[in-house]
Amino acid sequence: MAEFIRGGAGVIPVTKEKLHGSPSTGSDDGQDGLAVDEFDPFLADNEEAESSNASLLVAPHENQWYHGRLDRYTAEERLYEASKLGSYLIRESDRKPGSYVLSYLGRTGINHFRITAVCGDFYIGGRQFDSLSDLIGYYTNITDLLKKERLIHPVPPPEPVNDKKRIVAILPYTKMPDTDELSFQKGDIFFVHNDMGDGWLWVTAHRTGEQGMIFRDLVEDLADNIDPNTVFSWFHPNVTKNDAVDMLVKSGPGSFLVRPSDNSPGDYSLFFHINNQIQRFRIEKKGVRYLMGGRTFECLDAVINRYRKEQIVEGHTLIQPAMNEEDESFAKPKEIDHAEKIYATLRECREQVGLKKNKGIKMQGFLNKKSEKNKKWKSMFFVLLVEGSDTHLYFYDNPKRTKPKGLIDLSCAYLYQVHDSVFDRPHCFQLVERALPCLATITYLCANTADLAQDWISALRPLCITQMTRSPKVQRLRELKCLQLHILDAHRLPFKLVPNPFCIISLNQVKVARTKVKTGLDPLFDEEFLLDDIPPDVLSFTITVYNKGKRSKDTEVAELTVELSSLTNGDEVDEWFKFSGITPIGEWGSLRLRVRYLHDLIMPQEEYSPLQQLILDPSLEVVRALADICHLDRIPLANSLLRIFRHERREAELLRSLNEAEIEREQETSTLLRAASLTTTLMDLYMKSVCTGFLQAAIQDTILKLLETKQSCELNPNKMDSPDDACANAEFLLQILDEVTLSIFMAYDSCPKTVRYICGCLQRSVMNKWPNERLVKTRVVSGFIFLRLLCPAILNPRQFNLIAEPPPPMASRSLIMVAKCLQNLANLVEFGGKEPYMEVVNPFILKNKERMVVFLDTLSNVTEKPEPDEARIKGDPARDLGTLHHICCSHLSELQALSKEQVGIHELIITAFWSSIHSLK
Template sequence: MADKNTARQTSLEESLCVDGYEEVETQTVEKECPEAQLELNAPAQKLWYHGRLDRQTAEERLLNNNEEGNYLIRESESKPGSFVLSYHGTNHLISHFRIISLCGNYYIGGRQFDSLSDLIGYYTAWSCLLKGEQLKYPVPPPQPVDDRRKVVALLSYRQLPDTDEISFEKGDLFVVCNELKDGWLWVTSLTGQSGLVPAALMENLDSSIDPVEALPYFHGNITKEIAVQRLQRAGEGSFLVRPSDNSPGDYVLFFLCDKEVLRYRIQNKTSFLWLGGRCFQSLQAIVERYTKEEIVDGYKLITPVHRNTLSSQQTNDIYASIPQSSGPNLLSSLDESQSLKGYLSKRSERTKRWKSMYFILNGTESHLLYFENEKRSKPKGLVEFNYSSLYPVHDSFFERPNCFQLVSEYNNNNNVQICYLCAENGDSAQKWYQELKNHCENTRKQKSVLKKFCSLTIKIIDAQRLQTKLFHHPYCCVSLDNVKVCRTQVSEDKQVFWGEEFLLDDIPTTTEKFSITVCNKGKRNSTDIAHVTVNLSELENTDMIEQKYMLQPCNSTYKGDLGTLRVKASYSQEIIMPQEEYTSLKEVVTFYL
C-alpha cells in the first residue's frame, strides 16, 4: 500500500460514513466546503508562489532550503492554467500534488477552496497533506511573482439571466482566472465579483504599465486646456484623470460640475492612493465610490471621458461577435466517448437534503463535475477519480432506490469525503454506475481480460443478550470495508428480531470484508455501540452460512458482555470472459445441436 501511495503522489502532476438517519452526523466525514467553516490563515502569497516553473527547478529550490515540511506552489508547465503544490516531506521525499483551477476555485484531491491561500491555510493548520504530515515552511521565489493576466473592458455589457455572466462598465478592470471555450473568460473584478465575460469586449493590460495609466479615462499626454475642452464637450458630470504637473507621480481628477471644472489631487503612495483624507486601493475604487456618493455637495461623477472611442459600426460589430454562453460546455472540449452528462440528485452533507444537479463525467480528465443546472458554467464541486472509490447504496439506507456513493480519501490521510448520488430510475442508475466503474480507483478495469462479478447476500436475523441500558432502539448498519451501504429498521421489541435480507450485487472486487454495526437510535442522534466483522474469504464457495457472532465494542467505554448477533451470509464470485469467447462457444454449441 505504501508503494502504491508513493507512486500515486509522484504522478499527480501528469494525471493528477454516514448513517442512514437524517439527523445523524458522522465524525469521520467532514462537511462540504470546509474552508467556509474554518479560519484559514496562510503566509503571504509572495512567500510561496513561484509562477510557471518546471518540476526539476522546483525540487532544487526545495532541497536548497533543506527542511522537511517546506513547500511551494507553481503553475504547471505541462498543463498551463493548473497548479502544482510541491512538498518536501519526511525522508527527503518530494511529492507533487496537482491543483485543478476552475472558475475561481481550486481543487486538490476533490476538495474545494476559494483561493490558493485558503488551500495553504487548510493543509498548514487543519489537515494532513500526507499521513501525519502538514505544510510547515514556505519557500519564497528569488523575487516576488505576479503573473496574473489582467484585462480592461472596452465596452459595457449586461449579463443574461440565469447564467454565470456578470455585468460591467467600460473601463472596469479584471483578473483572468480561466480562459474558456468559445471566446469567454472567467474573471474576478477588483471588487471581488467573479463570473463570465466575453473576451471580445476585453483588452489585455501590459503588466509593466502602471494600472492607473491603463484605465480608459486616464489621459497621459494632454494639457489642462485640452482636458477642460473634452469635459465641456462631454457635458455635466463628466470626468477624466491626467498626471499632475506640479507633483510628478501624482494624478489629478478633472470633474465638470455646474459648468465649472473642479480639480482634485490624487496622491500616489505606491501601495495606495490618497484623496480627500481617504485611502483607496486603486483609482477604480475612487471612481466607484464617487459615482455612488457625492464628491461635492449635490454632485456625483457620472460620465467617464475615454481617451479612445470606437465608432458606432465598430461597437455594433464587436457586440455582434459575442457568442452565447453555453453552460458547462465552456469548460473543456469533452470527448464524447469519455463523457456522460445528465441530472442526478446529490445529498448535501450539510443539510442532509437531496438536490437535483447537473453532472458531467469527464473520463479524459478523470473527474466528475456537478453544476447547479445545465446553464451554469461554474461547478459547485468536483470528484477526482484518482482518489475515489465507488460503492453501492442499498434501498434501505435512505429508503429510496437507485442510489450509489463515491468515497474519496486523499493520499490515505484519513480525510474522507462521501458523495451520495441518486438517479431518476433504475436504467439511469445502472448506466452511471457502470460508467463510473471504469474510472474509480477500486473498480476500474484491470489488465486481465477476465472480469469478476461479485455478490454478497446478508440476512440479519436477531440479537440476543443486548444490554437494555445501551440498546433502547437498536438497528444495524452494514459496511463494506468500513463504507456503510445498508441498514435494518429500528427494533422496538424486547426480543430483538429483524429478519431482514440484503442482496448486494456487483460490489467492488477489492472488497475484503463486511461488518455489521449495532447502533442505538436516540432522540437527536444515533450511537455506534457494537460490531462484528466477517472476512469474505470465509464465505467463498459456500451456500448461505448461519452463524452467531459475539458483539465487539466500538470503543472502550462499552464494557462487559454486549450480546450476540445471528447472521446468515453468502458470497459469490463469477468469472466473466470476453464477449468474443462466448461467441465462439455459441458457434460450437450451435454446430452440435
C-alpha cells in the same frame, strides 16, 4: 482599548485593538491643523470579524509561496534548498498551463499534489476553495495534508511573480439571462482565471467582484503598470498624501478617497474627512481579495459600499467621493469602429461555450446529489469529461451554467453502490475520493430510474480507480462479487447502552446499507440485503451497531467483521457472530446472520454467446427451468434476465410468456400471481423501472398534498389525537380518495404501452382459462397495477422517487390509510367487521367498483405488441451473463436432473461447463 482623537467637532472614540502601526497625529501630514491617522478599524461588530475566514487571516501572503509557471525539477531544487520539513510552494504546471501543483517537502520526501483550477475555483483532495490563499490557509491551520503533517514553511520565489493577466473592456455588454455571462461597461477591468475556449474567458470583474464569462473580442490586454481600481471615481493612484488631504478639505466633511499605501506597497489607504479631521484606514490586499476591519471583501468597491451604509467610526459613514478631474493616469479604451461585427461573432460562438460542448464528454444528464449542508437531495446537471489522463465529473445548477458547482476527480475516486435502506430511496451510489491520505470525500448520487443509474455506473466505473491489481493472465476477466446478507436477530446486547439499536453495513469503512431502528432486549431485525457488484478490493464486511439518539447524535457502540475468505463460495451460512465493543466492558452480545457469498470471474461478452442464445431462445425453456429451481437466487436472476432481455428489446416477450406459464399452472383465482415468484419479481422490477411518469401523473399530486396539509386521514380511534377528530378525518379521507381515484383513472394513457400490452395479455389468458368468472380479468391486472405498483408507491413514495425527504408521521399515517382503501377497491371488496372504523369508506368502494373495472379494461386495451417505450438500455450484458453462468453452475445437480427430459437444459449444462473451462485458461 479606545483612543480619543481630538478635532474641531469634539472628541470621537476610535477602537484600536488591531492597529497596523502607531497613529500619527498633528500637522506633519495634515493641512490647517487637521489630524491625520492611519489604522485598520476593528468596529463594534467585532464578533463577525472574528468569525470571518480564519485561513485567509493567517495564511502567508501569496508572494511567499507562489512561483508562477515552474517545472517539477526546479520546484524540487527550491524545496531542497529550503531544507526544512514542512516546506512548500505552489506553481503553475509547465506541462498543463492553467492547472497548479502544490509541492511539499515532508517526512517521505517531496510530494506533488495536483490542484485543478476551474472558473476561479481550486480543487484538491476532494475539497473546493475560492482561492489558492484559502487552500494554503486550510492546510496550514485547519487540517493535515499528510498524516500528522501540515504546511509550515512557505518557500518564496527568487523574485516576485506577477503572472495575473488583466484585461479592459473596449465595448459594453449585457448578459444573457440564466447564464454565467457578465454584464459590464466600457472601461471595466477584469482579472483572467481561465480560457474557456471558443473565444470565452472566465474572469473576475474588479468593479463588482463578480465572476463570470466574457467574450475575448470585447476586451483588450491591460498594461501591468495600471492599477485595476482606476475605474472607480474615488480612486487616485497618483495623488500624494498632501494632495489627498487638500482634496478632502475642499470637498468637505464626509468626503473620501482611496490611494496606494506609501508605508505598505500593494495595500491601499482610505482617506476620510470627519468634520475637522482626516483619518486614514489601511486596506490590505490578500491575493485577489481585500481585508479591512477583520472582514474580507471581493473587491475594493465592496469595501467602500459597505462603509457607505455602515458606520466606519461611531456616528459617521462615507458620503461623497473626492473627485479629481485632472487625473489622467488611466488611459481610456480606444473607440471601436467594427463593434457590430464583434457582437455578431459573439452570438455565433455563444452556443459553443463551456465544457458541455467539449468533445471529451462521455455522458451528461441530471442526477440527484445529496447536499453536505442541509442533507437534502438536489437535482443537478452532471457532465462526465475525459481529457487525456484527466477524468472529471462536473456538476452544475442547470445545463446553461458554465461554472460548475463542483467536480469529482475520478482518477482518485472509488465507486460503491448504496442499498435502498441507507436513504430510503433506490438507485443511489457513491463516489469516494481519496486524493490525500488523511481525507476521504464522499459524494452521494441518485438516479431517477434503475436504467439511468446503471448507465451512469457503467460509464463511471471504468474511469475510477481499479480497485484491485490483477495478474496479466486474468486481466481480461472481471470479478463479480455479490453478498446476500440477512440480519436476523441480536442476543444479549447491553440494553442500557443500546436501547434503540440499528445496524450499519460497511465495505472498506464505506457505509452501504442500514437496518431500521429496533427496541427491546433482544431485538429482531429480520432484514435482508442484496449487495451486488462489490468492489474487487473488498475482503470483508463490517456490521456496526449504533444507538439512535433522540436529541443527540447517533452513537457507535459495537461492531463485528466477517472475512469473505471464511465463506464458502455459493453456500449459505446461518451463524451467530460475536460483537466487540468500541470500549472494553466485557460481553457485547452477538448477531445472527444468514449469509450467502457469490464470487465469480466475468469473461468478455463474446465468450457467453452460446449461453446468451439459449437464454434468448423464443421457447424460453432455459428461463422457465431456472425459474423453477433457483428460489434462493430469485432476485439476482430476475435482475440479470430483465437487463439481458431489455438490452435486446424483448422484455414484452419474456414477461408475457412467464405470466402465461404461471396462469397455466394455477388452479385457484384467489391466489393467482400473488406469491413471490420469478414472474412477479420480474414484473415488479420492470414496472418500477419504467412507470415513473405514470406514477407522477397518477398519484404524485395527492402525495404532495398530504405532505403539506395539517389535516389527518386517520380513522383508527386508537391512533387519533382526539375522538372528536373522527368526522373531520373521515371527510378529508373521502375527499382525497375521490381526487386520487380520478387522477389515477385519467392517467391511464401515461402508463407505458408495453406494460399495458402485458396487462392485455394477462386478461386474455385468464379469460381463456376461467371464461365464466367475470372479475378475474380485473383482479389479475389490479394485482399488478394497484397492489404491486400504485399502493407500494403511496406507502413509500421516497423509494419510487416521488418525494425527496421522508414524510412526517401524520402524513405517513394518511398515506397508509389511502393505500389501504385503494387496495380494497382494487380487490373489489368492502371493509368488514374486523375494522369497523373503516366501514365509512365502503360507499366510496361501492361507487367506484364499476369505474375500476372500466379503467383496468381501458388500460389493458393494447392488443398488438408495441415497440419498447424506452431506448435500448446500455447495461453490461457480460456482467449479467456472468451472473447467469454462476447461477447455472450453483444449481448444476438440479439442472442435470431436468436435462433427462429437456434437451435445451442438456445444452445449457454443456455450455456452462465449457464457459467454466474458458474462464480458467
